[in-house]
Amino acid sequence: MEPLDEYRCWYDLLRLSDRTRWSEKVERVFGDVAELSFSGWWRELKPLFERVQPFTVEVITDAANFNHFNTQYPEEDGMVVFFHLLAPRTALLADFQKLLDARHAGRPGRPKHEDWSDLQMVRKPDVRAIRKVINVYKASVIEHKGLPQWRIGELCKVNLSRLKGQDDPDDERHRKRILSITVSSHMKRAKTLIRGVERGVFPAKDDETPCPW
Incomplete structure (x- = not known):
């Protein structure tokens, strides 16, 4: 089809x-x-x-950008994180994995917001x-x-x-x-x-x- x-x-x-x-x-x-x-x-x-594909990671560049993400999205849909770029890469990856393990539901099946179009x-x-x-x-x-x-x-x-x-x-x-x-x-x-x-x-x-x- x-x-x-x-x-x-x-x-x-x-x-x-x-x-x-x-x-x-x-x-x-x-x-x-x-x-x-x-x-x-x-x-x-x-x-x-x-259908609009949702982003996975967004770099926050200013206070307005931060306020947008911090207020427009419920906690279960995302989180605001600061990465210390002077830390070792392996440590950052390990800590990020810990965040995912703690915060990401990881449920199998179709995602909650599969269709992001206006007319779904x-x-x-x-x-x-x-x-x-x-x-x-x-x-x-x-x-x-x-x-x-x-x-x-x-x-x-x-x-x-x-x-x-x-x-x-x-x-x-x-x-x-x-x-x-x-x-x-x-x-x-x-x-x-x-x-x-x-x-x-x-x-x-x-x-x-x-x-x-």
């Missing part, structure tokens, strides 16, 4: 959403670009989506899966509205893996039932994703996750 695919999913979900349900925050950010093509939408919003995602999206449910939703609600769900499943070529292991996988009624169940599941997922972008959450897995930005 291309890097832009995840943002195209966000864009498509917003286009499928009910703008009257958008939160004030979503309206403020996306309202002026709601009718643009994806290329125009991306051109306007790219600076807000770009709540998690890494599964673009392939999201694209599938978007296609099913569009076919059901817009492109082929009124068709039975099993027919939507055929048109969208949904996965029929649930048929594997069945006694009679060629049974037509059973095949249509599985298609309908799969499309229904995709529709439910699509509606959750759409409700999510209406309040600024992407990709939403439920209706409880708060907007991260």
Whole structure:
């Protein structure tokens, strides 16, 4: 998948959403670009989506710089340290290691502030899966509205893996039932994703996750 695919999913979900349900925050950010093509939408919003890599070490050069770091960041996110540069390098490295051992949580897993962009995602999206449910939703609600769900499943070529292991996988009624169940599941997922972008959450897995930005 291309890097832009995840943002195209966000864009498509917003286009499928009910703008009257958008939160004030979503309206403020996306309202002026709601009718643009994806290329125009991306051109306007790219600076807000770009992920900024956090610094690891910053040299403090003056009192204002010190006050900034000493007041703007909570203690658990960083600390202000003075290194005596006349001390031996080995001693400095050893003492710095002791500071890390004492102050750095060292917890495994993803960092607390992985995404430093203005418009953050709540998690890494599964673009392939999201694209599938978007296609099913569009076919059901817009492109082929009124068709039975099993027919939507055929048109969208949904996965029929649930048929594997069945006694009679060629049974037509059973095949249509599985298609309908799969499309229904995709529709439910699509509606959750759409409700999510209406309040600024992407990709939403439920209706409880708060907007991260």
